[in-house]
Amino acid sequence: MLSLTDSEKKILDAAKKVFEKQGYTGARMQHIADEAGISKASLHYYFRSKENLFERIFDETMSDFMELVSTWSDEKEHWEEKLRNFIHQFFDFLKTKSLLFILGEINRNPDLLLSRRKKSKPKAKFISYFENLQEAGKLKSSNMYVVYIFMHSLCAYPVLNAGLFQMTTGMNNHDFEVFMKNYPDTVADLLINALKRGLN
Numbered sequence: 610m611l612s613l614t615d616s617e618k619k620i621l622d623a624a625k626k627v628f629e630k631q632g633y634t635g636a637r638m639q640h641i642a643d644e645a646g647i648s649k650a651s652l653h654y655y656f657r658s659k660e661n662l663f664e665r666i667f668d669e670t671m672s673d674f675m676e677l678v679s680t681w682s683d684e685k686e687h688w689e690e691k692l693r694n695f696i697h698q699f700f701d702f703l704k705t706k707s708l709l710f711i712l713g714e715i716n717r718n719p720d721l722l723l724s725r726r727k728k729s730k731p732k733a734k735f736i737s738y739f740e741n742l743q744e745a746g747k748l749k750s751s752n753m754y755v756v757y758i759f760m761h762s763l764c765a766y767p768v769l770n771a772g773l774f775q776m777t778t779g780m781n782n783h784d785f786e787v788f789m790k791n792y793p794d795t796v797a798d799l800l801i802n803a804l805k806r807g808l809n
Contacts, residue, residue: 610724614728620645620655625660629710631662633717667714667721670707677702681734688742692804693797696764700793703768712765733757739804749807756800756808 623645627636638659642652656662677698686694703709715721732740736753743750767774767789775785 616647617655620647620652621662621666624656625666625710628663628666628706632710633659633714656733661716661782666707667711670711673706674702674708678734679737688748688804689801690738692723693794695795696760696797697799699760699764700768703765709765709769735760748804751804751808756804758798759803760800763799767792 620641624636624641627640627644631640636659638652639649641659641662642649645652677695680691680695680698683691714752736757739748739751739753739756742748743753771785774780775782780788
């Protein structure tokens, strides 16, 4: 990916905030210019349209995500440590990147992802990694598609639905922050134990 100037970074950061708050459809170039503290003319100089801005954010986010999930090709760590570290990294990614907004836009318009998908459709490295461990007799048999869905769901739900979760549990902001600090290890423990027992 091409390196960004300071002005482009500032604009993209502003665009992410506006997109995440208002959605792609509701966002306007004037809103993004206001958030970045620049004129609309200056915004158009760097990015000619809302579509160009979204494409840049989409590609940057997906590139960062693919870099994160590519760690499953590295076999230096034991699988338990690897899974635990990945879950912590995945939580950080969900909280600091635009992935949840991007997922919402993909759900709204599946062609965003389909247009970027390669003709070949390789399995997610997470699935292949654990299937290889099972074939080597290092883990009991599990349906890795189910485990993969569980991992994504358990990680994304409290980030995506923080307000609803707090409302229905009666947690205040402080209690929720304490809960979330320990939650990634809870998810890791749950998945590690499930994989040791076998999950089908």
